[in-house]
Amino acid sequence: MKLKKIVLTGAAGRLGSYLREPLSQMCEALVSTDITDDLGKLYANETYVQADLASYDAIFPVLEGAEMVVHFGAIVDEKPFEELLGPNFVGSYNIWEAGYQQGVRRIVYASSIHAVGMHKKADFIGIDAPHRPDTFYGLAKCFTEDLGSMYWDKRGLESVHLRILSAAQVNNARALGSWLSYDDLIQLVTRAVDTPSVGFSIIYGVSKNDRAPVDNAKASFLGYRPKDNAEQFAEAVLAETPAPDLTDPGEMLQGGPFAKVDLGQSGIAQMKIVNDKKTV
Structure with missing residues (x-):
């Protein structure tokens, strides 16, 4: 049975x-939102609303009648705290509070490995690992996970927090473990939407990689069963990769480049992310 309305934030992002x-196939009406002027061509049952996450007055009407919100809107890099405060911290509060006031049943949130980025990869952490943010960006993910937990405990608003490791082309050694393919991303979000009851849940967003550094066993009830494996890229990637520096936190810690940059300094700038954004 299709949902009546889903809201997707960050719709203009990769x-x-x-x-x-x-998502448009899972509901009668998909409302996509972002801060860009125009999203371009829309799917048959999709509408676009320009809205700033940092403005409660802008977000509140967008969520009217929505059963679920898939919240991917944010600044997706490390920045000075003041720049992240509006979209990444206040924006999350606005989504949860407006969602509660509008009767939203569930929020599916793009959290990140950077909420636990200072844990060692060798520790093979599970979903119950304590927060150890590697940046202000990661701190915003911790804040929103705790926000979701509180709104479930106090107000009964369900949420699933997807700790995405790296959803981008595999062109570096870290990605051999951290890769989340786009097909697996879609499956992950679909399971977060269609699982009958989730309460407050955390799950790692990672494909079925031989070298995956995290354990999703305690989130198996969500039904996410990834199919892709980054090992298919290993030979080519490792041939271009120098021997690792075992004293480098970017090599040893879950957060990779984000674990080694100074607070407020870009982590994305240390990576080779290809913008292979999909077009309608």
Whole structure:
């Protein structure tokens, strides 16, 4: 049975571009939102609303009648705290509070490995690992996970927090463990939406990689069963990769480059992310 209305935030982003079509197939009406002026061509049952996450007055009417919100909107890099405060901290509060006031049943949130980025990869952490943010960006993910937990405990608003490791092309050694393919991303979000009851849940967003550094066993009830494996890229990637520096936190810790940059300094700038955004 299709949902009546889903709201997707961050629809103009790279990951949002891959979620729009499958989400549109799960509901009668998909409302996509972002801060860009124009989203371009829309799917048959999709509408676009320009809205700033940092403005409660802008977000509140967008959520009217929504059963679920897939919240991927944010600044997706480390920045000075003041720049992240509006979209990443206040924006999350606005989504949860407006969602509660509008009767939303569930929020599916793009959290991140950077909420636990200072844990060692060798520790093979599970979903119950304590928060150890590697940046202000990671701190915003911790805040929103705790926000979701509180709104479930106090107000009965369900949420699933997807700790995405790296959803981008595999062109570096870290990604051999951290890769989340776009097909697996879609499956992950779909399971977060269609699982009958989730309460407050955390799950790692990672594909079925031989070298995955995290354990999703305690989130198996969500039904996420990834199919892709980054090992297919290993030979080519490792041939271009120098021997690792075992004293480098970017090599040893879950957060990778984000674990080694100074607070407020870009982590994305240390990576080779290809913008292979999907077009309608």
